[in-house]
Amino acid sequence: MPLPEPRNLLLIPVGLYLVASILSFAPSRRLGYYRAMLGLISAASLSFLTVAPLLYVLYPGREIVVLKNLPVPQSSLVVSIDTLSLIFLALINFVTLVSAIHSIKYIETFAREGADLRLYTACTALFALSMSMAVAVRDVLWFFIFWEIMTITSLSLIAYSYRERLVRFSTYLYAALMHVGALCMLVGLFIPLAHAHVHSWSFSSFYSSLRSLTPILAYASLTLMSIGFLSKMGIAPLHLWLPDAHASAPTPISAMLSGVMVKAGVYGLIRFCILGVAAVYASQLYGFILLALAAVTIFVGASYAAHERDYKRVLAFSTVENMGIVLAGLAIASIGIAVGSRLLEVLGLVAALAHCINHSAFKSLSFLSMGTVLRATGTRCLDEVGGLGKALPTTSKTAFVGLASAAALPPFNGFISKYLVYQTLLAAAFVLSPWFERFASAIATLALLASSAFTSMALAKVYGLTFLGKPRRESVEPEALSERAALIIAAIACIGLAMVFPYIVTGIEKGMGLPMLVTVWGYIFLRIRSSWASAPLSMLYIAVGVLVALGFAAAAQRSREVKYLHPFVSGVEYDVERHRPRTSAIDGYVAGYLARLLGIERRVERRYSVQYWTTAVLEYRRVVRRPLIGSSLRIGEAFERVLYAPLRSVVLGIGRGLRELQCGRLNLYIVYIFIAFVLTAIFLAVVRP
Amino acid sequence: MNWVGTLATSAISLGTMLAVAPLLDGIQRKIAARIHRRIGPSILQGYRDLAKLFARAVSLRVKGSGRIYAILPSAYVATYAIVALAIPTALAFTPLCGDVIAVMYLALFGEFLYALAALDTMNPFAATGASRRFFMHLFSEMPLLLAVFALSMSRIVGSTSIASISVSVMSLALCLRPSYYIALAAAALTLLALLEIQPFDLSTAEQEILGGLEAEYGGRDLSLLKLGELLKRMTMLGLFIAVFLPWGMQRSIVFAPLGAAAFVAKALAIYSLASFLSQAFARFRIFNATRVLTYALALAVLSLILSSAGD
Numbered sequence A: 001m002p003l004p005e006p007r008n009l010l011l012i013p014v015g016l017y018l019v020a021s022i023l024s025f026a027p028s029r030r031l032g033y034y035r036a037m038l039g040l041i042s043a044a045s046l047s048f049l050t051v052a053p054l055l056y057v058l059y060p061g062r063e064i065v066v067l068k069n070l071p072v073p074q075s076s077l078v079v080s081i082d083t084l085s086l087i088f089l090a091l092i093n094f095v096t097l098v099s100a101i102h103s104i105k106y107i108e109t110f111a112r113e114g115a116d117l118r119l120y121t122a123c124t125a126l127f128a129l130s131m132s133m134a135v136a137v138r139d140v141l142w143f144f145i146f147w148e149i150m151t152i153t154s155l156s157l158i159a160y161s162y163r164e165r166l167v168r169f170s171t172y173l174y175a176a177l178m179h180v181g182a183l184c185m186l187v188g189l190f191i192p193l194a195h196a197h198v199h200s201w202s203f204s205s206f207y208s209s210l211r212s213l214t215p216i217l218a219y220a221s222l223t224l225m226s227i228g229f230l231s232k233m234g235i236a237p238l239h240l241w242l243p244d245a246h247a248s249a250p251t252p253i254s255a256m257l258s259g260v261m262v263k264a265g266v267y268g269l270i271r272f273c274i275l276g277v278a279a280v281y282a283s284q285l286y287g288f289i290l291l292a293l294a295a296v297t298i299f300v301g302a303s304y305a306a307h308e309r310d311y312k313r314v315l316a317f318s319t320v321e322n323m324g325i326v327l328a329g330l331a332i333a334s335i336g337i338a339v340g341s342r343l344l345e346v347l348g349l350v351a352a353l354a355h356c357i358n359h360s361a362f363k364s365l366s367f368l369s370m371g372t373v374l375r376a377t378g379t380r381c382l383d384e385v386g387g388l389g390k391a392l393p394t395t396s397k398t399a400f401v402g403l404a405s406a407a408a409l410p411p412f413n414g415f416i417s418k419y420l421v422y423q424t425l426l427a428a429a430f431v432l433s434p435w436f437e438r439f440a441s442a443i444a445t446l447a448l449l450a451s452s453a454f455t456s457m458a459l460a461k462v463y464g465l466t467f468l469g470k471p472r473r474e475s476v477e478p479e480a481l482s483e484r485a486a487l488i489i490a491a492i493a494c495i496g497l498a499m500v501f502p503y504i505v506t507g508i509e510k511g512m513g514l515p516m517l518v519t520v521w522g523y524i525f526l527r528i529r530s531s532w533a534s535a536p537l538s539m540l541y542i543a544v545g546v547l548v549a550l551g552f553a554a555a556a557q558r559s560r561e562v563k564y565l566h567p568f569v570s571g572v573e574y575d576v577e578r579h580r581p582r583t584s585a586i587d588g589y590v591a592g593y594l595a596r597l598l599g600i601e602r603r604v605e606r607r608y609s610v611q612y613w614t615t616a617v618l619e620y621r622r623v624v625r626r627p628l629i630g631s632s633l634r635i636g637e638a639f640e641r642v643l644y645a646p647l648r649s650v651v652l653g654i655g656r657g658l659r660e661l662q663c664g665r666l667n668l669y670i671v672y673i674f675i676a677f678v679l680t681a682i683f684l685a686v687v688r689p
Numbered sequence B: 001m002n003w004v005g006t007l008a009t010s011a012i013s014l015g016t017m018l019a020v021a022p023l024l025d026g027i028q029r030k031i032a033a034r035i036h037r038r039i040g041p042s043i044l045q046g047y048r049d050l051a052k053l054f055a056r057a058v059s060l061r062v063k064g065s066g067r068i069y070a071i072l073p074s075a076y077v078a079t080y081a082i083v084a085l086a087i088p089t090a091l092a093f094t095p096l097c098g099d100v101i102a103v104m105y106l107a108l109f110g111e112f113l114y115a116l117a118a119l120d121t122m123n124p125f126a127a128t129g130a131s132r133r134f135f136m137h138l139f140s141e142m143p144l145l146l147a148v149f150a151l152s153m154s155r156i157v158g159s160t161s162i163a164s165i166s167v168s169v170m171s172l173a174l175c176l177r178p179s180y181y182i183a184l185a186a187a188a189l190t191l192l193a194l195l196e197i198q199p200f201d202l203s204t205a206e207q208e209i210l211g212g213l214e215a216e217y218g219g220r221d222l223s224l225l226k227l228g229e230l231l232k233r234m235t236m237l238g239l240f241i242a243v244f245l246p247w248g249m250q251r252s253i254v255f256a257p258l259g260a261a262a263f264v265a266k267a268l269a270i271y272s273l274a275s276f277l278s279q280a281f282a283r284f285r286i287f288n289a290t291r292v293l294t295y296a297l298a299l300a301v302l303s304l305i306l307s308s309a310g311d
Helices: A006-023 A031-058 A083-113 A119-134 A140-161 A167-194 A203-210 A213-235 A241-248 A251-280 A282-305 A311-339 A342-377 A393-406 A413-431 A433-466 A479-497 A500-510 A539-558 A581-600 A638-661 A667-686 B003-034 B045-055 B067-084 B098-120 B122-150 B161-168 B178-195 B213-214 B219-244 B253-280 B288-309
Strands: A064-068 A075-079 A562-567 A600-610 A617-627 B057-060
Touching: A006 A075, A006 A119, A006 A251, A006 A282, A006 A581, A064 A282, A083 A119, A083 A251, A083 A342, A083 A479, A083 A500, A119 A140, A119 A251, A119 A667, A140 A167, A140 A241, A167 A213, A167 A241, A203 A251, A203 A342, A213 A251, A213 A282, A213 A311, A213 A562, A241 A251, A241 A311, A241 B288, A282 A311, A282 A433, A282 A581, A311 A342, A311 A393, A311 A433, A311 B122, A342 A393, A342 A413, A342 A433, A342 A479, A342 A500, A393 A413, A393 A433, A393 A479, A413 A433, A413 A479, A413 B098, A433 A562, A433 A581, A433 B057, A433 B098, A433 B288, A479 A500, A479 B253, A500 B098, A539 B098, A539 B288, A581 B122, A581 B288, B003 B045, B003 B067, B045 B219, B057 B067, B057 B122, B057 B213, B057 B219, B067 B098, B067 B219, B098 B122, B098 B161, B098 B219, B122 B161, B122 B213, B122 B219, B161 B219, B178 B219, B178 B253, B178 B288, B219 B253
Parallel strands: A562 B057
Antiparallel strands: A064 A075, A600 A617
């Protein structure tokens, strides 16, 4: 009996995911059963994490036929794992793994509410499977099918707590934007294939059909595909669904949405646009449009993150910002391909992919940490949690790692790839030639600069108000072992990525077949100019320095006599509930400034009356402009008012106008028929004699 | 040789900055006193204050606060010590992680910890101080780094390494261009804010927010925190000098003392000028401060445009 071929190994993870989703519908009501299903999902993701690199080594760039002779004409399910697919497969399954482990405890809250757990486990398994397959297939039709399964399963997971009005709203928003995006994407993908009259949906025929396109069709296809992928990535102004969906979804699902689903858009953009149509019909204009969108996205994400009072929405807006950073790298890569500069191409692609990897790690860690907080306290409002550091010790440590990485602070992994994006933009400013192109790439760093302080403030706010200070609650549910395991795995991934980052960069360069321009010897060494390399930047030095200093600090503290006092509030007796800082104490200045800049403010009339030392009472009246924070947990965005509200009113206006025609009076309908008859007669008599 | 140069540059930078940092306090108080027609304390008063506080037997702590508040003073000093390692002062070699972006982000890490410690104390004034600090840091980081980028993107430099910018500026090739002077003006305005002296000392304003977070520390902790803040001023001065006024840096380890002396002279001269100017202004309100820094931002963008056009 011959040994089975190694390609059949792929059936193990796929089969495990499918079995998990089917078995979820077994008629069991016990919590333990669904916990076992989550265990099955994590086993599936773990097996994918082992099988994918194996197949990558055994079948380098070769296609693996999974199903053929399908009823669909000219299409067979073909899988191939190249470096790009491998990166995204690893991310997807890693985040699925930690989210599934974290869910083992988290689903208790659903069980208490009496929600249907079958849907949760089944959809999670299908969601992970469809994402994995979408980045592994080599067939346009199947890519689209898996993409849609991904959208539908994520939709049902976002709608999971559908009894809340806000959840239903965000589900509709997500459905609408994804519908538009997927339609645009499908048409964009179909244009080259239809124009070349090829009778195959495979990627190779897609790429070969690109050469025969006319420029107009190529740009049409590029635009439509970009709309599809950018809406998935959450790039402004198509990002509107992202914060609402992330806030509404169960938190482990938010980790998956933010950690990997938005990365599916990055995958599509790289595969079909940057290395596809844009590589053949490259124009710098496309790259600069992407760069402008990236700058706007970074700024929007960072500034709204600084505003929010809901910690899940802060993290969601931070995702928007990070997707903007990834897009900035991709934009420069596209410009590099257009002008024929290998340096920009490699730097841009490596920076974008590295940031994707890091973002998956730290954002899933942040979301899962805050998920523990949400499960333990039941509120998403930053002003209602507080002082949880003592009740949730592991979570508070992992949250620090995740949030500091998300704030792009040096010893952690978020900084390194952000640094690469800075280098990419500055390299573009150095390499390109007309002055406005140099200026455009240099000024894009301004968005990154603005974002760094905004997001670090927003995330300091999240960490400080959640974990530090005196506890606000008497009893908090302690963290479970499974939660701790998931958080520690993710935190180790975060710190480990920072330590082995140089090897990741080398791996990306080698695997993608790019020249080794971002050369690495234990530290980042960017040769933008041969004589003077940009500075070596070693995370190890910094991390070791900080650790040594902290060790000394801890040793120095031990032998001191310490006297404990209440906080000093100008001589008044300290009252925790009255004096403890709230969100507005931290973000007040930035929020006020941005409110003025973005126009999110309301006018409030303030009255003062001051008892003067004589009998007179002085009355003051003043109209002040206050930022719209504090009124509700959801801030209406500037884009909603400027772009979407007019669009909505136009569409509704057209609809209302059409409704006037359908007034329901019989004589008017007779008039319509008469007009139609006359017009037909005229048409037949005059136009076609 | 390369490694020796790197290590020597870093070690000399850290040593010089740590040694000179307390002098800044004394100079500022002396100048303020002389302008007020007082004799004022000795220039060495900064060292004496730090030593006296450091020797105190009892540390004061806030009840119910956590670990971040406890380690902040040491962590703050450590962060800015690492920043100091990264800035070349006496020697024009590439120091450890001597990159301008890394330096500013490390500084941001210090401010992040500062804000967390402020929230850890549960003191509303400390939180307000941290909020102001972030706001000011945002508005000073943008023009400063943009001004440096205007130099580093020019075809002469092409790098964000501080040492390579210093070498290019020292060779006078950049100084023939208007973009250099505009960037210098922008960075100088920003430097005033980063030094946190009089008109910009919003985050620790005694009269408004009772010293912010500083009020919650005492004894050894307070002395370390004060040292950290002085070291921050010193590193920001060092960054400004290394990028915009690097003349006097040496290319040989033998002349390192000469380079260090030149650096100390430049730093003290700039700081004296800044403290002299600061006496002419009352403390800004936050939006006045950001308005000044917005002018700096406009200047930085202008220098970026000129630098893109090749000037």
